[in-house]
Amino acid sequence: MSSSKKKKLTPVQQEYQELAKKREPARPIWQNCIRAFLSGGVICLIGQCVSEMFVHWAGFDEIEASNPTVAVMILISVILTCLGVYDKIAQWAGAGSAVPVTGFANTMASAALEHRCEGLVLGVGGKMFKLSGPVIVFGTVAAFFIGILHWIFNPGEAGGH
């Protein structure tokens, strides 16, 4: 909690929060980190295997293979979400399953599933980006600023034209 908020608390509230804090089990940060490392690593390993398959069996080069690889990972994630498995994996894996592209696919698929009963337009269409919207908005904003920095520091390479 920010310090500005804490100032508004009465002494009784502050005393209580100190008492409550002692009884609050902490998030197991190290355990979460190790699990995220393992599960995130496994998801990336699967991604790498899929990519290799496209390179060796389907004649893509390494750069070309990235697009179909992402599509396959998204498909797997959406199928697991629909089967009701992804959220169970996520409770164990945490950031490991949230950060890769599979997590992004899960945010969209889960929101679309959840709001399907409110209609195709306002339900699925309107609410699908409920969770992934912020990622897209701030991802674009971040890309814009990085683009400007790139343009300033590497003037020769930026712009494309």
Place this chain on the structure above:
Amino acid sequence: MLKGHQSWLFEKRPSIRGAATVVGPFEGQGPLANDFDIIHGDIRLGQDSWEEAERTLLEEATKLAVENAGLTKEQVNFFIGGDLMNQIISSSFAARTLSIPYLGVFGACSTSMESLAIAANLVNSGSAKHVLSSACSHNSTAEKQFRYPTEYGSQKPPTAQFTVTGAGACVVSAHGKGPCVTSATIGRVIDMGISDPFNMGAAMAPAAVDTIEAHFRDLRIGPDHYDLIVTGDLSKVGYEIANDLFHKHKIPMQKTVYKDCGMMIYDYEKQTVQAGASGCGCSAVVTYGHLLKKLRNNELKRILVVATGALLSPISFQQGESIPCIAHAVSIENGVE
């Protein structure tokens, strides 16, 4: 009759003539499974949406409660109910099906005892002969409204609670066999500045302690008056804090048995529920299923149920507001005087 500052004494001893509980599959795997009337295998109950599923839970529980009371719904004067949905749609829509004159109440998870207290008061004052009181919640509707889509993969902290899928209903009557409602204490809203919606137990514990303290003060009794005192859904974290607060306020809770409904319904070893259970349905199904059964069997003589509610909305916590909480206490005794 008003007793003390905020309590009602029901001198005519209205009785709980019939009760019913309906729960979802996850609750059916818990240790109290044998005490529920209907356990559904499908969390959607064969409906098209989570909201319809929650309404169906309540419709089944209310119909069965009226049936168990040996009445028809035409004989029931009023229906009092509430739930966690915006505009309490589950209860209002169930009231549409029941077509019993209806009072909708909202006290978040304290709704179960709020509606029971009002029902008992109506019967005790002669304003009604039979009143149907209910509360319900559904894990998926609550997740959808207050948190994230149900299939969204987010890691919950150990303080989080799992909303119960269940509905509990009872018929309170002026005459009839069954455990009696003897008193109720209406709580005030307490806000200790906790703003983490994943730590509701800590937010609600002070409200529970405040209401229990007021109950003892108003009725001039102590914890030893009861065989069992249960809070609604404080779960592990809130339960420990409540014990600390009782100790601090010098309330001798060691003279009775103190439990929490949120810690009774699931098996911590086998079910992933973090701190425990929550939701309107939690205290409703534990009270109307498990505890009433024990009262009827004479295993318990006198209990105090203190349902706790966190009065937040999805908008209020996004705006950084703290969580105001409330608790209502109702004492229930078995028929033997």
